[in-house]
Amino acid sequence: MIDFATPEDLARRTSAAVDAAVGAGREFGLTVTDARVLHDLFSVVVHLAPSPVVARIPVVVPSHPGGRQQAELDVTRWLADQGVPVIPPSPLVPRRPVERDGFAMTFWQYVEPDGAEPDYVANAERTAALHAALRGYPGPLSFLSAAEPRFITESLDELRRRPDLIAPDDLDRASREWQVLKPLVCSRAAFEARFPGIDLQPVHGDSPPANIVGSVDGKLFADFELVTLGPVEWDLAGLTPELEAAYDRGAREAGTRPLNPDVLRFVNAVGMLRVIAYLSLVPRLPSVVEYLNPSIDQWRARVAPF
Structure with a gap:
């Protein structure tokens, strides 16, 4: 039987997800000095400030998200090209899922x-x-x-x-x-x-x-x-x-x-x-x-x- 995650467990998981996103962003040449968590439930969503990029890192999901992450990127990019009002993938990093430190993440354009x-x-x-x-x-x-x-x-x-x-x-x-x-x-x-x-x-x-x-x-x-x-x-x-x-x-x-x-x-x-x-x-x-x-x-x- 799986024990319930403690607050300390959850904090460590969030911190690890943020670190993975910051590391990946910097590898792609982004300036990241003030990463901020915008949302933290099934996914950790991080603004890689001051870069206008948001990383979404699933942390509690039924299965590995890689395949559906690519479908999401493909669909939203297509919709954006058609002029549909969506939050599009970031043009500053590859438009594909990125794996780092055991996390699979995607990168999105930051909107105010x-x-x-x-x-x-x-x-x-x-x-x-x-x-x-x-x-x-x-x-x-x-x-x-x-x-x-x-x-x-x-x-x-x-x-x-x-x-x-x-x-x-x-x-x-x-x-x-x-x-x-x-x-x-x-x-x-x-x-x-x-x-x-x-x-x-x-x-x-x-x-x-x-x-x-x-x-x-x-x-x-x-x-x-x-x-x-x-x-x-x-x-x-x-x-x-x-x-x-x-x-x-x-x-x-x-x-x-x-x-x-x-x-x-x-x-x-x-x-x-x-x-x-x-x-x-x-x-x-x-x-x-x-x-x-x-x-x-x-x-x-x-x-x-x-």
């Missing part, structure tokens, strides 16, 4: 935040325009890789040995639901047979309404690390009816289809099981449980739609 509170309704409406732009992306993407099906399967197995993290009745329910949902997540053909007429396209993969950065240069889409091929509903999973309605307004303006209620129920159910699976990461990142528990309470209270 505007300090405004996020407007999630407006962000949900903007997401339809992002989807319209992503339809033209020419590169290869895997079907619903953002669902992390292997991670869900392995985590549910691991949680059987961790009654301190989840009650047996909850785990039994999650396992039953996953047996129904897994074939639709793992097989494009099975998904298309279950949801005929639902088009698949590149999507952000990780709730774009929550990943729009307010900057002095405007609102910018960010954090495409789970970019995937899937239905547009995947990007609206777990959101409120108000935000779903905002997306549909944006879709009408963009000339694209509105959200499909049946597909929404499917992606919401898969999203809930991803939350359950992330309990297996709590020993490595104890604070994350406070973010997971509200969603788990909602899951317990609802009737499974599949």
